[in-house]
Amino acid sequence: MTSLATSTSAVEAVTDEAHGGHADLRLFGLATFLVADGMTFAGFFAAYLTFRAVNPLPAGSTYELELLLPSINTMLLLVSSYTFHRSGRNLLLGRMGPCRNWLLLTAGLGAAFLAGQMVEYFTLPFGLTDNLFASTFYALTGFHGLHVTLGVICILLVWFQTRNGGRVTSAAPFGLEAAELYWHFVDGIWVVLYGILYLL
Amino acid sequence: MTVASPNDFQDSLQPQGWLRYFSFSLDHKVIGIQYLVTGFIFYFIGGALAGVIRAELASPISDFVSRETYNEVLTLHGTVMIFLWIVPVVNGGFGNYLIPFYVGARDMAFPRLNAVAFWMIPPAGILLIGSYFITGAAQSGWTAYPPLSITTPALGQVVWIVSVLLLGGSSIFGGINFIATVLKLRRPGLKLMQLPMYCWAMLGTSILVVLSTPVLAGTLLLLSFDIVAHTGFFNPALGGNVVVYQHLFWFYSHPAVYIMVLPAFGLVSEILPIHARKPLFGYTTMVYSIMAIVVLGLVVWAHHMFTSGTPPWMRLFFTIATSFIAVPTGIKFFNWLATLWGGKLALNSAMLFSCAFIVNFVFGGITGVALAQVPFDIHVHDTYFVVGHFHYIVYGGTVFVIFASIYHWYPKFTGRMLNEDLGRLHFLLTFVGFNLCFAPQHWLGLNGMPRRVAEYDPSFTTLNQISSVGALLMAISSLPFLYNVLVSAFRGQVAGDNPWNALTPEWLTSSPPPVENWVGAAPLVEHPYGYGVDEDTLSLEAATGRDLWSGTGRR
Numbered sequence: 001m002t003s004l005a006t007s008t009s010a011v012e013a014v015t016d017e018a019h020g021g022h023a024d025l026r027l028f029g030l031a032t033f034l035v036a037d038g039m040t041f042a043g044f045f046a047a048y049l050t051f052r053a054v055n056p057l058p059a060g061s062t063y064e065l066e067l068l069l070p071s072i073n074t075m076l077l078l079v080s081s082y083t084f085h086r087s088g089r090n091l092l093l094g095r096m097g098p099c100r101n102w103l104l105l106t107a108g109l110g111a112a113f114l115a116g117q118m119v120e121y122f123t124l125p126f127g128l129t130d131n132l133f134a135s136t137f138y139a140l141t142g143f144h145g146l147h148v149t150l151g152v153i154c155i156l157l158v159w160f161q162t163r164n165g166g167r168v169t170s171a172a173p174f175g176l177e178a179a180e181l182y183w184h185f186v187d188g189i190w191v192v193l194y195g196i197l198y199l200l
Numbered sequence: 201m202t203v204a205s206p207n208d209f210q211d212s213l214q215p216q217g218w219l220r221y222f223s224f225s226l227d228h229k230v231i232g233i234q235y236l237v238t239g240f241i242f243y244f245i246g247g248a249l250a251g252v253i254r255a256e257l258a259s260p261i262s263d264f265v266s267r268e269t270y271n272e273v274l275t276l277h278g279t280v281m282i283f284l285w286i287v288p289v290v291n292g293g294f295g296n297y298l299i300p301f302y303v304g305a306r307d308m309a310f311p312r313l314n315a316v317a318f319w320m321i322p323p324a325g326i327l328l329i330g331s332y333f334i335t336g337a338a339q340s341g342w343t344a345y346p347p348l349s350i351t352t353p354a355l356g357q358v359v360w361i362v363s364v365l366l367l368g369g370s371s372i373f374g375g376i377n378f379i380a381t382v383l384k385l386r387r388p389g390l391k392l393m394q395l396p397m398y399c400w401a402m403l404g405t406s407i408l409v410v411l412s413t414p415v416l417a418g419t420l421l422l423l424s425f426d427i428v429a430h431t432g433f434f435n436p437a438l439g440g441n442v443v444v445y446q447h448l449f450w451f452y453s454h455p456a457v458y459i460m461v462l463p464a465f466g467l468v469s470e471i472l473p474i475h476a477r478k479p480l481f482g483y484t485t486m487v488y489s490i491m492a493i494v495v496l497g498l499v500v501w502a503h504h505m506f507t508s509g510t511p512p513w514m515r516l517f518f519t520i521a522t523s524f525i526a527v528p529t530g531i532k533f534f535n536w537l538a539t540l541w542g543g544k545l546a547l548n549s550a551m552l553f554s555c556a557f558i559v560n561f562v563f564g565g566i567t568g569v570a571l572a573q574v575p576f577d578i579h580v581h582d583t584y585f586v587v588g589h590f591h592y593i594v595y596g597g598t599v600f601v602i603f604a605s606i607y608h609w610y611p612k613f614t615g616r617m618l619n620e621d622l623g624r625l626h627f628l629l630t631f632v633g634f635n636l637c638f639a640p641q642h643w644l645g646l647n648g649m650p651r652r653v654a655e656y657d658p659s660f661t662t663l664n665q666i667s668s669v670g671a672l673l674m675a676i677s678s679l680p681f682l683y684n685v686l687v688s689a690f691r692g693q694v695a696g697d698n699p700w701n702a703l704t705p706e707w708l709t710s711s712p713p714p715v716e717n718w719v720g721a722a723p724l725v726e727h728p729y730g731y732g733v734d735e736d737t738l739s740l741e742a743a744t745g746r747d748l749w750s751g752t753g754r755r
Contacts, residue, residue, distance in 0.1 A: 032376045043415035135431040
């Protein structure tokens, strides 16, 4: 047994420095989940583009959409990504007041986007089952709208958690960072959606 | 920063003893066993459904059950076997139990998410099975192709969709956990290319799960709108497109084949070296083969659709891409043979099932390459040839490996050995029954017997009856297995910590392992397949403090 110490070891015991603990992988996990979520959208986009390429619309229907409101909405979301970014920077610098204000502004922009979406839904000339394009339009924007709704709820939750004595602080920024990553993802999806649904 | 270990909560809040298995336990070993036992319950339910199918097909007319019931039964059989048996068992079951050991961790990366993923499965299974008794189950097969799934009774189909969405979600959560665990939770000093092969298999599988399962989820959402809200995505009568459904469905469901079979590749790569007492042959090529299968597996889906009006360029592309998969698969096949070659084989039950896996899988692989060729595929599409082919892959491949793995890791789970005589009887009955059941289906398919139909031309009777006898043998084969597994847990021969003298990390601790997997530090296993080398032998003694290579240690 004395020769063991010098042998080229296949199995070697070393001390377990971080016994029972490990690096925080929650953002990594969320990012992986967002890849999966993005694949759901990718499936929808592929379906929509194929429908558009091979299934002609019935006579009298059109792919044309009113552009003004959705363009304003796009701007709102893009600006909200910036405001969320400012909020995150302020959190890391420990400036909780500006951080929370930028958060509220972000939530407000998200809510304004949803309101704009509602107005658009009520003014559109077609309903869910009118034709293939109408169904796909509502499925895509609706699924995205659900994401935005969830995002606004998350932002308000984080806003609550950044209060004095809350669990999100500059030393423990996970809640805000997760919401921010998710929000940028939802904004990115919208840009693609806007491109293929409204501009194409 | 670090997060608190789940074990901090273990003492006060978690139930102890057998009650753990009925709790929201965060211990990866408990969750692994939960997956395994739940999976086996659904296996026997799915097997009973297969029994109904084979009983019905023993005669050319639909006399055993009505045609509608037959449709429900075959839909449930496919869905249960894929989503509730094979995927949870080879991924969730063995994955959760083994992967933390293999990476040298004390648990998975996200223990709570892990428990959530498991507890999504029982409700989904109860919904699916319950729909048969309450509303009538779905009748459109596990593929749920529209317009069939839109025109058959809606309630059963919607329950089916909800159930599959739950199971898909469970699968995605599991996949995220495996990716994080393999990539980020490795013990300091352990390199990727030192991991046991099952880690690579689970990494590849989880990439497929994360990339493809969401597409199925989205597709099924659209299908549910077609059923509930009368949209027309996949309804030609409303201007929709059924082929788009097929594309999206197979974008998940072809990778699903690899989600079912890649973990089996990994498991068999663990079992063969240990019982052949040789290093795994061609480790590096094995790793690259898995990754090649992952990439190719994502771009071959339309070979399921050669008769769906696919244009010629698409047929050409998907034929070539599919044929390419034979290359990495063939590399793995020859690597397993080379691992066995010249080894000191212990032909126990685990090894018998593993070797039979190689035989069955190469047969299923050859018919798979044949099916990838358009002219041949058009001839046998939707016939029993396809049924025979995929049962050779999924049953002859994966299920044989699941049995091999149960015989191999049962001592680790329970600390007791399974009875070898019963194991060999189980193997013999399964192997004969399986081949008797599924080999004749290739002839039936070549002669034109369509799948998914309760009645058939009387000229097919003899071969169908042979197939049904094989199914009966398979049913009987589960009796010695069940008896063995249930009784050995209490009366089996005490196994000791490392009955196989294995070098992979899960054996370098007690059997069953302590809650924290190792007392003290996790061992650093740099050569998990270092069999037959003197130094490795010695240092194994160093790590375990016991002489594993002489006397009673070697079977």
